[in-house]
Amino acid sequence: MSSVISVKDVSKTYNRDNFEISVLNNLSLEVEEGDFLALMGPSGSGKTTLLNLIAGIDKPTAGNIEVGGTDISKLSESALAKWRAHSIGFIFQFYNLIPVLTAFENVELPLLLTSLSKAERKQHVETALSVVGLSDRMDHYPKQLSGGQEQRVAIARAIVTDPLLLVADEPTGDLDKTSADEILTLLDRLNKEFKKTIIMVTHDPHAAEKARVTRNLDKGYLV
């Protein structure tokens, strides 16, 4: 299998109140296509920062990140936004659905940036919602759904553009055990059945068990 993500000598520092905080230190990582990688580590170890850098929502202070053959550390903000739109599917801990949009409309949101017709968008959204088992909740607003259902809508939104990579930041962190298991099973299915490459940040060893590979971070280093 070929490497879909290549992180080379990446460092990231933040400036907070005149203090320079080093979050990632000269870190390198390769992720194979179709992998399901769990990133674990204590709070402040740099897991989410690494995930953000790979997903192109933050830029490294030093080093290079290639995703699907594109060196995203060299892209401009607007080019990066376009790249994210078709290459990355995001799953957040707190779902981050737009409260005034229905499940259907939330899932349709990333497709508004494509050239798909209304009918094509409808077909894609219905497919994504059926994959996550929410075909009967299309017209429900987020507040009318349970936490697990909201996260499944978020997963449908992440996969609707058929992205190269799914990134999940603590996807079960805000869910009860039953809902968390449903989400992990869904992610496992997306990886195995739909061959999606997934990187998941988690604190939960039980969640990490679903991944094929687990890497641990501590104080900005892979251990």
Add this chain to the structure above:
Amino acid sequence: MKVLKLIFKNTLRHKLRTFLTILGIAIAVIAFGVLRTVVTAWHAGVEASSANRLITRQAVSFIFPLPLAYKDKIEKIDGVDEVTFANWFQGVYIDKNQFFARLAVDADKYFDVYPEFLLSKDELESFQKERNACVIGIDIAQQYNLKIGDQMTIEGDIFPGRWDFVIRGIYKPRDKTTDATQMLFHWDYVNERMKQETPGRANHVGWYIEKISDPNKSAEISKKIDDLFKNSTSETKTESERAFQQGFLASTSAIITAMNVISFVIIGIIMLVLGNTMIMSARERTREYAVMKTLGFSARHLTGLILGESLFISVLGGAVGLFLTFPLIKGLSQIIPKGFFPIFQLEPITLVLACSAALLIGVASAIFPIQRALNTKIVDGFRFVG
């Protein structure tokens, strides 16, 4: 699902807040429209003035009269086509609250020099034949339910005594800006009584009106007229009708300026109110904007969303305000005495200004929230706690 739908849904997130903001904008637009209409009404005389007319008055003050003998001399000046004159009569009709212009005029030529006062040939002839005849504007006729043949009695003050007139004509305005609230009668009728009662006041007129064919020569002709009477007992000041009308307004310029300033201050205040609403909305949605950026929405998209919402509120508020301004102005025009503001109507320029103000409010109010949304990094947006 379209972006417009999202803008609409965003607008309705806080229904009460949106409703109050729209109401505030509507009230501001109404206040703006009314104030601008009052200012425009104040300037109506200036707007209605003709470039083809000059006014000659006493150089010291408008209240001092000019000798009737000047008329023949002015007529001989090259460039002057016709000369007529008028005198401010004032007086009281019914009671002191009934205000409209009452002028003693040169019955032979006055209507030639003021072609915007439309009077039928028969009515004009009837007016000119009868010494105590008068012509009134149609607005006055309608206000007091007067018709041709009716009597009008004026209790004189500047020209004391009881003055009885019979209506022989009702003029109509040619243009929307023409004053149809005047009462015009024979200067000769007044002069005859002056000859008998106060001879020293006889054979004097208030001001002369010269009709000229070339407005470009108005300064040159004005100088010729004034030079003619230099060093006389009654020196003259001749100026264009517009300048003459503006001179009238000069005494009230502070009020007009204040109203102008207030009308724009209102717009400024409502801009801050909508700006505050938009800032609150954008702040509450910091995380959502981060999500949208993450999904690939660009700065252009976010600008469109925020600007669209701001414009939606301001344009809706402006539309409601304008919709209510029309009947309000109409109602006010019926309450305000006709003679006080002869022309009291919502002018197209006021409509354009009100619409522009609504758009300006929408755009200006969105600037800061857009700047904030665009400058917030995605990772900072996710960390934001509202």
